[in-house]
Amino acid sequence: MEDTLLIDAAERFARGEMSAEEKIFFEELRKQNPELDQLVVEQLFFLNELERYGNTKNFKHILQETEAKLVQEGMISRSPLQGDSKVVYLWKRYKRTIAVAASIAGIVSLSIVGISALLHREKNDNLKILVGQLKEKDREIKQIKNQTDKLAAAIENNAPTAPRPRVDAKFRATGFLIDVSNNFIVTNAHVVNEARHQLIVENNRGEQFTAEAIYTNPEADLAILKVKDNTFKKMSPIPYSIRKSNADLGEQVFMLGFPKQEIVYGEGYVSAKNGYQMDTTYFQLSTSANEGNSGSPVINRNGELLGIITSMETNAEGVVFAIKSSNIYKAMDEVKKMKGYEDIRITSQPSLKGSDRVSQIKKVEDYVFMVKGN
């Protein structure tokens, strides 16, 4: 008997799901075949172990939650940060990397906002608490980053040709144009949430324009910004098309984003069709990304936009998650319901297919923006 068949039989036997006839047959089979009988006994034992494991795990979870509740009530006192939670541990590792990177190179730290948004969606109390702590850590890092950014700005100011930044930015991310008649820029919802006062987009030539978020969807982590400044020159239609279907496994892709003060090119491939914990809003890329890459367009060699970079897994190298491009259409459908935007549609003049990568980048880079704010 094949192993899976045996498991199936043993499981149904243990759960009393066998018909009387089947049961007799199965027991007869066991009697005649001691080897099989031994396997069944082992299997039943294992299922029992698994059942116990499951029960204990559930029970431990309930204990933790009950304890957390009573800690809040003040009945039990626990020193903070007890336990070896995975997320906290990862954060510590993270923080070290960042501190070094930030102090040595003045480079902006990595983002956990995306992952925390994902965690947030799980509506798990334990996780929520951790997210709160992470955000606090994140704020500390933001301060370091702010200082280093100021330093970088000061250096830029001393250089005679560098343009003077008008905004003292608190964060930096990426966005890209999807509609040139309304000047709509797509980025992550978690990026927009960072902006309390001002939202600025900056092109690759250092020109800055104010923007406002006209639509945000925290569930899909997607936001649409509209450039408000009249000084924004109307651009020719977007050179990439936005794919409606899912990305295929193994597709080679490239990304343009602003993990630093200038545009940065990256390459990778589609490594899984779904995101963190099988989230179907996302797909998985194998590439490297840093904070600032949030909102970067993911484009394949034929010039099709497949997704928007959002987050990365903290415990694995090079695992990056991107929102599927089909969500852009869904977002646009929502925008169309708003007054004044009924007639909008995504128009593109795909002109990337067949070009070599360098000319593809030259065409795309004008449509990719740094999103910053405070």
Added chain:
Amino acid sequence: MSNILQEKVLLEGLAREDRASVEQIYRDNYGMIQSFVLNNNGTTDDAADIFQEAMIVLFEKSKSPDFELNCQLKTYLYSVCRRLWLKRLQQMQRLGRQSDFLEEVVPVDDDIEFHEKRQQDFMIMEAAMGKIGEPCKSLLEAYYIQKKQMQQIAGEFGYTNADNAKTQKYKCLVRLKKLFFAQYKNGQ
């Protein structure tokens, strides 16, 4: 309701993994255990740890078919916590003066031994679960721990039908079994 009946209901709730019962047992007994641990060279964190472990001992006991508590719940929990704490003090070589709160202590060594064996099995299973990788881990947890229906699991994991999900589940289970027994038999 008499005290004995009340406790019986609580323990039945505990065996069913009922939150309200767990909370009630905490409320009724935690203070006493904390005082005991604090008075015997422990911290509030130690007390919380010990109480959790005692709750698991009680949970395992309540699950067994011939379960019967021959004393007050309070006495039992106190006895278990006391034993567990003295054991830990010995391990840490932090033995100091002993002060007891309840006169009455029941023998719990068998229960604690049983618990230690269970705990060991739990850790082996947990380690095996950690090694099988995704989506196996989530799939098996959804079925065996969250006790979801195969149909629902198929939908959540993106399988086209429940049979495909089931086939995958069996494959995962075979791998888990191998990993589990590799460790389990080593430990025997």
